[in-house]
Amino acid sequence: MALLALVGIGLGLARLRAARAGLQVERIAVGEVPATVFRQPDATGPVVVIAHGFAGSQQMMQPFADTLAQAGYVAVTFDFPGHGRNPQPLSGGLRDDAAAAGALLDSLGRVVAATRGLGDGRLALLGHSMASDIVVRWALDRPEVGATVALSLFGPKVTADRPRNLLVVVGAWEPAFLIGEGRRIAGMATPGEVAERTTYGRFADGTARRLVLARGVEHIGVLYSRDSLAAARDWLNQAFGRSGGGRLDVRGGALGLLFGGLLLLAWPLSLLxxxxxxxxxxxxxxxxxxxxxxxxxxxxxxxxxxxxxxxxxxxxxxxxxxxxxxxxxxxxxxxxxxxxxxxxxxxxxxxxxxxxxxxxxxxxxxxxxxxxxxxxxxxxxxxxxxxxxxxxxxxxxxxxxxxxxxxxxxxxxxxxxxxxxxxxxxxxxxxxxxxxxxxxxxxxxxxxxxxxxxxxxxxxxxxxxxxxxxxxxxxxxxxxxxxxxxxxxxxx
Structure with a gap:
């Protein structure tokens, strides 16, 4: 049993490391904000700043960072105030939405300002859950954001043309109100009924909209879904006129091997x-x-x-x-x-x-x-x-x-x-x-x-x-x- 457990752990680690093969991963600090840059050597594609959700950290967004870096983008993850390794507490908490949103927006803006020059000058944002609303708010009045990817978005401030070129990805097992919100936002670009995985509007003028339901996943699983990763990469490729491909960091199976092996290993170890x-x-x-x-x-x-x-x-x-x-x-x-x-x-x-x-x-x-x-x-x-x-x-x-x-x-x-x-x-x-x-x-x-x-x-x-x-x-x-x-x- 111990040998079987070690094999599972080894295979899981090997698959997780393979998703990052050939990438440079650099930890940086933007003031007190911990951040990480993922890129291919000498990559000069658009910068994609990737933001995590409530009670998360930048590690949760690694699948998107690895996937987009493999496609030639410069991907940047970071920890919001009060989260992960960021030493600054979050203002407002749950009682003052305006103060909390202000602190999150300020942190995002500082990371964008510090890292945008690492690529070719073009910029995209990607956020999950709490951060989906934050990246949408930040991009609303900033036309320099060429595209936005929002996972599990509830975005009351979205309009028909702002933010530019918006992709909404929702887990198919998420609450109905989030799926309905995704249909509402995509529907701003068409007078008819919204079809999933169909692009409405035009990338050229920033009105492109699309809804993708990631199959078989819920609010956290959407971060590890093949559908989510492929949709985000393909959307950014269309928005920026690129054709980058490469490996998708679909790590669910590898995580299962790793943690399943650790769980299995606990039994023979307990005999000691x-x-x-x-x-x-x-x-x-x-x-x-x-x-x-x-x-x-x-x-x-x-x-x-x-x-x-x-x-x-x-x-x-x-x-x-x-x-x-x-x-x-x-x-x-x-x-x-x-x-x-x-x-x-x-x-x-x-x-x-x-x-x-x-x-x-x-x-x-x-x-x-x-x-x-x-x-x-x-x-x-x-x-x-x-x-x-x-x-x-x-x-x-x-x-x-x-x-x-x-x-x-x-x-x-x-x-x-x-x-x-x-x-x-x-x-x-x-x-x-x-x-x-x-x-x-x-x-x-x-x-x-x-x-x-x-x-x-x-x-x-x-x-x-x-x-x-x-x-x-x-x-x-x-x-x-x-x-x-x-x-x-x-x-x-």
């Missing part, structure tokens, strides 16, 4: 963990467990609705740390009330060694490839203190939850049931306060993936060490780390 306890856990059957599962899920969002939660300069992170902490405390109280077994003696040195090993694999083993190929995952100095701050919430929840769902006699499917209850609790919090917590909906699918993957780690670690507290400690640190380095920092 030291034995810590005699087989511990609450060991509750469903008859005694159900209040532990559903009580905290109902009470936590109701109590937090009454309390101030804006404590950290981390957008939504401050609410989540309180949600985790209160949920964990309520779960522990419910376990005590139901008479659950308490932890027995454990070998402290072995416990520390096992927890450190599991945490290192979860943070470094997965984190390094995430940093390289998916999104920013390595904390900069201005974010490092947020890791222990988030751990204050994640540690109580993981300790209580892992203990509740493990042990001899534990209820069947207890582990997925408690995770589902927690995610439903988050959705309940959104329903109680949509204006402030709406963006929690975005992280629920990501949290589901995290809990599923680390649930497997936890089961293997528990079986090897004899106590669920090892995995609970390691996973609490891994999730605290992930939230501290990926959630946007804002001005409080």
């Amino acid at each position: 963990l030291p034995r810590v306890g005699p087989g511990q856990g609450a060991g509750l059957g469903w008859r005694r467990l159900w209040p532990v599962v559903f009580g905290p899920a109902i009470v936590t969002p109701l109590l937090l609705r009454l309390l101030p939660t804006e404590l950290l300069p981390l957008l939504l992170g401050d609410y989540l740390v309180l949600h985790f902490a209160l949920y964990g405390a309520l779960t522990a109280a419910a376990l005590w009330w139901r008479g659950a077994r308490r932890p027995g003696p454990i070998a402290a040195p072995r416990f520390a060694l096992a927890a450190a090993a599991v945490a290192a694999f979860g943070i470094l083993g997965f984190g390094l490839p995430i940093e390289a190929f998916l999104t920013s995952f390595w904390p900069t100095p201005h974010r490092l203190w947020l890791v222990p701050a988030m751990l204050v919430g994640t540690l109580p929840w993981f300790l209580a939850d892992e203990w509740a769902t493990r042990g001899p006699g534990a209820a069947r499917l207890a582990y997925p049931a408690t995770k589902l209850a927690f995610l439903l609790s988050l959705l309940g919090a959104v329903a109680l306060d949509p204006p402030r917590l709406f963006f929690l909906i975005i992280i629920v699918p990501v949290m589901l993936v995290f809990l599923t993957v680390y649930g497997l780690f936890g089961a293997w670690a528990n079986r090897a060490t004899g106590t669920p507290l090892v995995a609970a400690t390691a996973h609490a640190l891994a999730l605290a780390w992930a939230m501290a380095v990926t959630f946007p920092m804002v001005v409080r």
